[in-house]
Amino acid sequence: MDLSRSIIKRNGDIAWRVIEEEALIVDTKGNMIYPLDEVGTRVWELLDGETPAGDIVVRIDEEFEGEKKDLRTDIFKFLEEIINKGLAGICG
Amino acid sequence: MDVVLAWRKKKNGLSHSAVPIWQGERFFARTPSFDLDMQMAKGTAxxxxxxxxxxxxxxxxxxxxTLLRRQGFLLHASAVLRKGHAYVFFGPSESGKTTVARLSGEDKILTxxxxxxxxxxxxxYAYATPFAGEFEKVSENTGGPIRALMLLRKDDKFAHRALSRKEAVQELFRSVIMPPADIRTFNAVFAALDALAAGVPCYEFHFKAEPELWRYIDGSIA
Known part of the structure; x- marks a missing residue:
């Protein structure tokens, strides 16, 4: 799925907390807890309902060092996963 | 806190929305099993x-x-009071909570x-509760400052690994007995777990059900 222009927002009934720069997020309906790594945490923070997914890729590329090659694919895959789990939704 | 319970038979047709609501010091919860209205300031329910x-x-x-007011919660765990400090052993069913409690000799088993x-x-602090497992008895109403939190792993040897704060919160969360929870309640529990994990060491504890368990803890962890 090409999410470049999609605007994705964290769902309001998700509890989350950043601990030592990495987030734990809780689906309050299913009582499931998901750990994120540092990059996933930054992506999660950017799901503010205003930033297009394509811009999130650019921001992550700017803020983190490392291989650029699969970044877009990896981030979009991550976004699809959290959308499928009901943790976030496409709002625009 | 004194709690007064007003029992009444539940009417048919009540909504089962299961959405708890905090309104200042008042807590409402409507679930498939019960409707609850707690007024914390008055101490009534x-x-x-x-x-x-x-x-x-x-x-x-x-x-x-009620524990949420003291940044606390109920935890699926056994707890032992040893030399004035509480050791909390947590994990899912069959992880060995009761087994560890049985190996505690003269130390006081809180739960x-x-x-x-x-x-x-x-x-x-870890405190006793009346919610016993296989011991089937109400514990003495006492507790102690927590020396260590131990995530139980049955094994054929003794070993331990310190959990990061994030790992500790994640593992503890899985053992918390959650009240009916809205987002505020979840965040309150989250904050309490984080404060606990920041202040108390938490270990993944591999153990075998043998009497030298406490010798290992005293020598390697305590």
Whole structure:
């Protein structure tokens, strides 16, 4: 799925907390807890309902060092996963 | 806190929205099993439920909500008071909570199934609860400052690994007995777990059910 222009927002009934720069997020309906790594945490923070997914890729590329090659694919895959789990939704 | 329970038979047709609401110091929860209205400042609670809802369920619920005021919660755990400090052993069913409690010799067993965790002053304490497992007895009403939190792993050897704060919160969360929870309640529990994990060491503890368990803890962890 090409999410470049999609605007994705964290769902309001998700509890989350950043601990030592990495987030734990809780689906309050299913009582499931998901750990994120540092990059996933930054992506999660950017799901503010205003930033297009394509811009999130650019921001992550700017803020983190490392291989650029699969970044877009990896981030979009991550976004699809959290959308499928009901943790976030496409709002625009 | 004194809690007054007003029992009444639940009417048919009540909504089962299961959405708890905090309104200042008042806590409402409507679930498929009961309707609860707690007024924390007055120290009263009104509960509407059918006959199938046991007193232990009621007490567990009231305790969970009340503990939130002390940045606390109920934890699926056994807890042992040793030399004035509490050791909390947590994990899912069959992880060995009762087994560890049975190996505690002369030390006081606070609980073999459900510990109350709450902040007292600047320290987190573990307290006994009446929610016993296989021991089937009400514990003495006592507790102690927590020396260590131990995530139980049955094994054929003794070993331990310190968990990061994030790992500790994640693992503890899985063992918390959650009250009916809205986003505020989840965040309150999250904050309490984080404060606990920041102040108390948490270990993944591999153990075998043998008497030298406490010798290992005293020598390697305590």
């Amino acid at each position: 009104s509960l509407a439920t059918g006959a199938e809802f046991g007193i232990a369920d009621v007490l567990r619920l009231l305790t969970s909500v 073999d199934e459900t510990a109350a965790i709450a902040l007292s002053g600047n320290a987190y």
